[in-house]
Amino acid sequence: MRWTFKPEPNKIITSNLAQELGVDYTIAKLLVQRGIETFEQAKDFFRPKLENLHNPYLMKDMDKAVERIEKAIKNVENILVFGDYDVDGTTSVSLMASYLKTIHPNVATYIPDRYDEGYGISYQGIDYAEDNGITLIIALDCGIKAIDKVVYANEKGIDFIICDHHRPGNEIPKAVAVLDPKREDCAYPYKELCGCGVGFKLIHALAEKRGQTIDDLVEYLDLVAVAIAADIVPITGENRILAYYGLQIINQSPRTGIKAMIHQIKKEELTITDVVFIIAPRINAAGRIKHGNYAVELLTEIDFETAVNFAAEIEQNNTDRKELDKTITYEALQQIEETDEQQNFSTVVYSENWHKGVIGIVASRLIETYYKPTLVFTKSGDKLAASARSVKGFDIYEALEACSEFIEQFGGHKYAAGLTIKEENYLNFKRKFEEVVKNTLTEELRIPEISIDAEISLSEITPKFFRIINQLGPFGPQNMKPTFSSSGLRDNGYGRNVGADESHLKLCIIEGSNQSTYNAIGFGLGTKINLIQHGKPFKAAYNIDENRWNGNTSIQLLLKDLQEDF
Structure with missing residues (x-):
């Protein structure tokens, strides 16, 4: 592993911020590294506000999109909500369909078949729209390159509104409206929304037109948070605000389908990491193994018992997906080795x-x-x-x-x-x-890189320090959980390999003359045991984590790598 250290921020700015906030220098340093240099910026960061979201009408074509949807509602047209089969696509469709059904009765959904139709807008989907008297398709998380398909739809008298976040090609489709913050001619201030995020901006604009406020839309943010986590977009700016409130909804009052999944996995409080590794793969599994429609049905279901049945089926899809993943990975590794x-x-x-x-x-x-x-x-x-x-x-x-x-x-x-x-x-x-x-x-x-935020002494790790670190979340790209390094470390003599195949490393670390011990676990670091044996000094790169065991909670180091300390 290649250890790289983030550049040292301006010491005067960092010291001033530490003093203003009443936090230690390391915390202030982490904030300045994230572009937070003043008390007001820190206040907004630690207490994200929905009112800090940008006006949705700043996005190019937003007025055209809202006008076309209002026309469809007035003329009682049939609307088709179309999206990709992955998490971002299925959450986008669930979000848009759920909202539109509160203001319009004629709303259908369509997820293309991964195998028969492939990624993005499909001719089959447009034919389905024509066969069902649909005159407006709202496409989410896809469509920015669907030049020919939009022409095909227009020839059949079907209009398109595209909500995408992928990079456009040289030509923009001739749709009624193309919402994509990555368009070169779009001045929208935040460029890193996921597909579901762009969809949320559209329902925000529609809601404003109808006299609703952002508070009326908070219930939809569980879907947006799942999409942000799954699509690995930067958790900065608007994404961080949306994810922050979305996580609160997931943990306090999630929609029935998400509640059914949480019931299935029996976990009390979910972090953004849990959403990435527990919720997202299950939603994805439907489109991978059967059909993305199953995910939309689960995410839009209102009856809890029905949702539990859907969740159980998706759980089985996820189990099947794991088996396939394991088998194919083994075959691919064999192919490489041969x-x-x-x-x-x-x-x-x-x-x-x-x-x-x-x-x-x-x-x-x-x-x-x-x-x-x-x-x-x-x-x-x-x-x-x-x-x-x-x-x-x-x-x-x-x-x-x-x-x-x-x-x-x-x-x-x-x-x-x-x-x-x-x-x-x-x-x-x-x-x-x-x-x-x-x-x-x-x-x-x-060479794989570990990016280290700060070198610290283990003695800095107090319950207050850990509590403030957690308040830097939700974590994700460009706002990763801080990685620290410490040197002059020794194991207390009880370090050992653990796990069924002994591939993990469990340590009890002592730093210098400080006789306090710090529990540490290194998943997949079992081969590094020779570095810590016989009292040899070593350096560690790690995150600070919480260990829950038998009803007890304690702070532990989640090791990412170990190196000799000469």
């Missing part, structure tokens, strides 16, 4: 039998082993489909753009993308992608 793939700068693997619904997860698993930009291909109809995942600092979207001569279709972000190619282009694409990665992936980016 070839010269290990010598490459990238990882590209393919099997026609792999389940399309889990290849993205498998790509992430392969990065855990080989830490390279990774693509996992499978057969999809008469073409090959792939999920792409990247390593920190490497823009896989740009790398795919450089290979576009061999690609039929692609879309996504800096760190995750999806694409389809013709089978006969597979080897040429693979060669070209490896060449692009080899020429652009620096030596530094090939």
Whole structure:
């Protein structure tokens, strides 16, 4: 692991902030690193306010979108809410449909089939709209590149409103309104909303038109928080405000479907990390194993008993997904080990039998082993489909753009993308992608990085310090849980490997002459036990965490890496 330390912020600003807030220097340093330099900024950060959300009408085409929806309501038109099959898409559809049904009776939903239709707006979806007398489609979390499909819909007398957050291509679709903060001609102040976030801005604008306030929309924020967590967007600015209030709703008064999932997993209070690793995979599992419609049905269900049944079915989907993920990851690792793939700068693997619904997860698993930009291909109809995942600092979207001569279709972000190619282009694409990665992936980016916020003494870790650290959340990209490092550490002699396969490391740490001990756990760090044996000094990089055991709660260090301390 490569340890990098965040730059030291301005000492005068940091000291002044520490004094104004009545906190220690380290806390003030963490705030300044996050761009918070004044008492007022700190107040807004620690106590996010809904009134600090931007006016939704600042988004280009928002007035056109609201006007078209109001016209549809006035003329009693049929509206179709269309979204992708992942978490951001299904929560977006659930959000928009739930709100519209409070003001209009004729609202239907549509999630494309992952296997028959693929990602984004589909011709089948437009045909479904035509067959059902639908004259307006609101597309969420997709559509920014659906130039031809919007034309196809217009020819059938169907209007489109697009709510997306992906990067546009050279041309914007000829829809009635295209809401996307990443449009170059959009002056909206916050660019990092997820698809569900853009959908929320639209219902906020509609609500304002109808004399409602933001307080009337708080109940929808559980869906927005789930989408923000799952889509790995920065938890800064508006996203942090939305996630903060959304988490409160999840824990205090969630919608019936989310309540049913929490009932299934039997967890009392969820953090944003729980949403990422517990709630999101279950919602995703529906679209991966069966159909994204199941997720929308769960998230829009009002009857608790019915929702519990849906949640149980989705729980089974998630169990099936885990088994597939495990099997395919094993096969992919075998394929890499049996070839010269290990010598490459990238990882590209393919099997026609792999389940399309889990290849993205498998790509992430392969990065855990080989830490390279990774693509996992499978057969999809008469073409090959792939999920792409990247390593920190490497823009896989740009790398795919450089290979576009061999690609039929692609879309996504800096760190995750999806694409389809013709089978006969597979080897040429693979060669070209490896060449692009080899020429652009620096030596530094090939080593996993731990970004450290501050070096501290373990004696600084008090209950008050830990309590304030937690108030920096919700955590996520660009507002990660602080990572600290400490040196001059020793194990008290009882350090040992734990876990069924002894792959984890449990320590009781002593710092210098300080005889206080600090409990620590390092998941997956079992091989580092030799660094701490026989009283050898070591350095640790870690998060501060809470350990709950037998009704007792204590502070522990969640180790990320250990190094020798010479």
